[in-house]
Amino acid sequence: MLKQIDPILSPELLYALRSMGHRHDIAIVDANFPCDPGDERLIRLDGISGPRALEAILKIFPLEEQEPHVAWRMIAEGDAAKILPVFEDYSAGLDKTQGKAVELTAVEPDEFKDRVRAAHTVVVTGERRFYGSVILRKGVIAPE
Numbered sequence: 001m002l003k004q005i006d007p008i009l010s011p012e013l014l015y016a017l018r019s020m021g022h023r024h025d026i027a028i029v030d031a032n033f034p035c036d037p038g039d040e041r042l043i044r045l046d047g048i049s050g051p052r053a054l055e056a057i058l059k060i061f062p063l064e065e066q067e068p069h070v071a072w073r074m075i076a077e078g079d080a081a082k083i084l085p086v087f088e089d090y091s092a093g094l095d096k097t098q099g100k101a102v103e104l105t106a107v108e109p110d111e112f113k114d115r116v117r118a119a120h121t122v123v124v125t126g127e128r129r130f131y132g133s134v135i136l137r138k139g140v141i142a143p144e
Contacts, residue, residue, distance in 0.1 A: 006056035013043045016121040017061055020138050024120040026061070028053050030132035031125065033116070041122050050127035051089040054134065057123075058097035064139035069105045072135045074112040086129040104134065 001007065005014070020026065028050055029035065035042055045053050064070040071094055076082045087104060094102040107115070115135050116122060127133075 006059060008045060008048050008053065008056050009060070010043065010045070013045070013057075013121075013123065016041075016043060017057065020120050022138060022140050023064060023067075024138050025115065025118065025135050026057070026138065027116040027119040027122045027135045028057070028133065029116065029122060029124055030127040030129065032128070032130070033124065033133050034113075035122060035124055039122065041120065043121060043123050045123055045125045047126040049089075050086065050125045050129075050132045050134065051093045053123060053125045053127075054090055054136075055093040055097055057136070058093065061136070062139040062141050063094075063098060063102070064137040066139070067137065069103065070137040070139070071102055072105045072107050072112065072115060074109050074131050074133060075106045076131045080106045084129070084131055086127070086132045090134050 017026070030050055073087055073090065076084050091104050094104065112133070112135070119135060
């Protein structure tokens with residue numbers, strides 16, 4: 001156990017977060033998202049919801065601030081304007097941890113899957129709601 005580190009953050013996830021560089025992406029995907037079980041980038045957080053994982057990660061993960069789009073979700077059911085409850089939960093976690101409104105950018109399913117394939121790390125959660133996946137871009141920590 002560590003002080004001030006959420007206990008759902010496994011040693012593997014902490015290592016991956018620390019290993020990521022500026023503008024690397026991390027995907028937080030739902031339990032139904034198609035992933036290759038042999039992929040070394042996969043880290044499992046079974047039984048943990050996607051929004052819960054997002055909040056735990058963003059307590060220690062600097063989100064990019066120099067780009068207009070730093071968080072993405074998949075377009076649901078072919079309608080970019082459709083806002084599912086899981087998207088609202090992710091948005092609330094983003095806004096809470098960042099202290100400001102952060103846009104959760106909707107992208108086409110094929111583009112989203114391509115972004116997941118290109119991500120530095122893929123966290124598979126226990127999120128069971130459809131379209132319960134997001135991608136975040138890592139920022140930097142300014143010098144003191």
